[in-house]
Amino acid sequence: MSERNGTVVCPGSYDPVTNGHIDIITRTSNVFDRVVVGVVNNPVRKQKTLFTAEERKAFIEEATADLPNVEVQIFANLLVEFARDNEARSIVKGLRAISDFEYEFEMAQLNRKLDPGIESIYVIASPHYSFLSSTGVKEMATFGGDVSDLVPPAVAAALGDRLDDR
C-alpha cells in the first residue's frame, strides 16, 4: 500500500499566493502523491481579483517548481466537481486563526452535502504565517510596506508594478 494518500486538491483564490499558501502546499505535498492546486477563476464572494487567473496560476507554478508532485490548474466550477475531475478524494485547506473557522466550517459542510465521498482536511498554518493573508499583503503593498518576506519574489515585484498602475 502507498505510504501516501493519492491525489488531493488545494483550492483557493490565491490573489496573490503568499508564503503561507506555499507552506501549506509544501507540507501537503509531503503526505499526498499528487497535489493539484486549484486556482478559482472568479471567486463568488470576493471583489474583482487584482491578478488574472493565469497570472495567479503562473506565480504558484514558479514558487512550487521544486515540488515534482505539485501541479496548478484553473477551475471555474464547483470545487467537488474539480476534485472529481482530478480523481481526488480529499480537499486540503490551510487554517489560521479562529477567524477562518466559521467560513471554513460552512464550506466543509456545503462540500460534504454536495459530495460526502470527498473529505475536507485542514492543515494548521505554521505560527510564523498565522497572521498572513493575501488581503493583508495587498493592503501593505498598497501603502508602500515591504512584503518581500511574505510572498514569493515574483509576486513582490508584480505587486509593486500592478499597484503603481492603478
Ligand code: PNS
Ligand atoms: O482562498 P479562498 O478565497 O478561501 O478560496 C475559496 C474557494 C476557491 C475554496 C471557494 O470559493 C470555492 O470552493 N469555490 C468554488 C465553488 C464552490 O464549490 N463553492 C463551495 C460550495 S457551494
